[in-house]
Amino acid sequence: MKLVERAVKAFDERTGLITALRQVALHPIPPGTGWSYVFGSAVMIALIIQVVTGTALAMGYVSSAGEAYQALQFITNNAFMGNFLRGMHFFGASAMVLLLGIHMTQVFVMGCYKYPRELNWITGVALLILVVAIGFTGQLLRWDQVAVWAVVVAAEQASRVPILGASVARFILGGDTIGAQTLSRFFALHVFFIPGLIFAFVGIHLLLVLHDGISEPPVLGEKVDPKTYLGRYHKLLAERGVPFWPDAAWRDVVFGFAVVVAIALLALFVGAPRLGEPPNPSLLAQDPAPDWYLLWYYAALALIPHGLTAPFIVLAPLLGILIVLVVPPLWNRGERHPLKRPWAVAATIIVWLMVGTLWLEGIKAPWSPRFEAKPLPVSVVGVASGPVYRGAVLFHDKGCEFCHAVAGYGGARGPDLSTIGDDLTRDEITIRILNGGYNMPAYAAILRPDELSDIVAFLQSRSIKRLSPAQQQAMAAH
Ligand code: HEC
Known part of the structure; x- marks a missing residue:
């Protein structure tokens, strides 16, 4: 001993x-810091988990376009604890x-900034941006259809920005197309540059x-004034300060432990995102959904009218970051208590509501094709053979149904085609299928002439006048 x-x-000498x-552990902090102060250290714990698991994953990973998919299959299915x-x-x-x-919400609402x-x-806002960036770059490393297409979409969106767009897209992809360099x-x-900045x-x-020092819990009516604040703060510490360890740190430990357990349980019982198909740039219809924390932003992009997109993609986030970065530090004095800062509280609630709503939209993803759409039942099609029937089968097999609903079956990215026979002539339907449209691929090179005529026959049959009573009933029922 x-x-x-x-x-x-x-050693200490x-x-x-x-x-x-010891000084750090025992340094005095204000009394009364409660559970609302645990989130900063919890982020730190999550960061440590990322460093440890990320290093372990990097040992099995190969960052080469030809081998990444195999490497991930190996990590997922064969490597010791790989999937976990x-x-x-x-x-x-x-x-x-x-x-x-x-x-950030807690720090903002309690005026700790x-x-x-x-x-x-x-520095906290900088960390938020870095964390989103590392998440975005990490998603591509999964190197499956969804991951690759999420990045293609991002690059495509960026390229629509005036003047800088093309260069930004080239920078994201590392060239003109997505590939080995990307x-x-x-x-x-993901593993060197951004982590370095984060550290x-x-x-x-x-x-x-x-x-x-850690900010003291806000007191109603006690204003922050740079002339007097430090004197008051140090007096508070001297008179009623408590040591960080263990008086406040035990809560960080308990919550941090809970975070680790929760992450481990989710990893065990829910598991990592399933690896999709290997990337295949020639497949038309893809579901470029990003991981959940960026979903709301993709939803915003999908929902705004498309003339507006270009300025929106870059200007809105830049403006958002600028406001978040600059506005709080400009209001660096006065009341800290949320009850005396109704505007700050309202702004916080509005931001969360906005993100939440967009996020729900993102989950429903009405703009995104529905790959799980089932073939149309006979009750909807009306016949079980002939061109109309074959057209209905092709309507599913060629992916039309991913984007178009008929009688309630199918996606909502394109217009509902339940009664398209009433709105468009045979020629109009044909031209649309061959040429595509905004957000609809052109099928000229994909369909054989007989397939095209079957699909057109099927779509022409979708006319109220020509639907049998049973078909109309099937449409109403769904
Ligand atoms: C990726 C989604 C997507 C796929 C797949 C798709 N479409 Fe479309 N479709 C759309 C969108 C979006 C529009 C609206 C285009 C526009 O307004 O420019 C549209 C428009 C149409 C229209 C015109 C509708 C109207 O009311 O004017 C027809 C007809 C049509 N599609 C048929 C088809 C057929 C047949 C297929 C399969 C061979 C197909 N679509 C595949 C998205 C899709």
């Missing part, structure tokens, strides 16, 4: 590390984004927390 003690002492650690690690890494990322959102902690807010680029960003910003963020 003596020996260990002496070794520790000798030469490095000062143990004294420093993928699950931890996926849910760890989700936890990080979610906890970061909660942490006010003097002298403005730089904490700014994967190498995303891998380098740097986390370091600054934590140094600032130690330097400025």
Whole structure:
């Protein structure tokens, strides 16, 4: 025992590390910090999970377009605990984004970003952007259909931006099309560049927390004034301060542990996103849904009228980031209590409601093809042989039904075609199928002439006048 003690002492004498650690652990913090203060450290725990699981995954991963898919199959199906690690890494990322959102909301609502902690807010916003970026780059590393197409969509959206668009798209893809260079680029960003920046910003963020101290719980009517604040804060610490460890830190430990357990349970019982088909750029209809934390943004892009998209894609996020970055630090004095800051509270609620609504829209994804659409039943088609019947089968097999509903079967990305025979002539239908349209692929090179004429026959049969009573009933029933 003596020996260990002496070794520790000798080590501390030469490095000062143990004294420093003790000082950090025991440094006084304001009294009354409760459970609402645990989210910052929980983000940190999620980050540590990401570093550990990410390093383990990187050992089995190959960032080459030809081999990534196989490598992931191997990690998922054969490697020791591979699928569990993928699950931890996926849910760890989700936890990080979610906890970061909660942490920022709490800091904002309680006015913790006010003097002298403005730089904490700014480094925090930088961390949010980095975390979203690392999630986005990580998604592509799954290198399956969905992942690849989510990035293609992002690049395509970016390329519509005036002036800079083409360069931004080239930068995202690492060239003109998605391919080997894109994967190498995303891998380098995901495992070297962005993590480096995240560590740097986390370091600054934590140094600032130690330097400025944890903010005291807001008191109604107590205003922040740079002239008097520090004096008041240090007096509070001297008179009623409590040591960080264990008085407040035990809550961080309990909550952090719960976060780890929750992530592990999700990884075990829900599992990582299933790997889809290997990427195949020639497939028409894809479902380019990003991981959930960006889904609301894709929903916003899909829902705005398409003339507006170009400015919206870049200007809206830039404006959003600018507001979040600059506005709180500009209001760095005055009341901190939420009851005295109704506008701040209202803004927070509106932002969460907006994201939540868009997110629900994103899950329903009316713009996204429905691949699970079932073939049309005979009760809808009306006949079980002949051109109309063959057309109905092709309508499903060629993917039309992914986007178009007939009598309630099928997707909602394109117009409902239940009674299209009343609205369009034979020629109009043919031209539309051959040429496609906004968000509809052109089928000229895909359908044989006989297939085309069968589909047209089927669509022409969709006319109220020509539907049998039984078909009309099937339409009304669904
Ligand atoms: C990826 C989704 C998608 C697929 C797949 C798709 N469509 Fe479309 N379709 C659309 C959209 C979106 C429109 C509206 C286009 C526009 O307004 O420019 C449309 C329009 C149409 C129209 C004109 C509807 C009207 O009311 O003017 C017809 C007819 C049509 N599609 C038939 C088909 C057929 C037949 C197929 C399969 C061979 C098919 N579509 C495949 C998305 C799709």
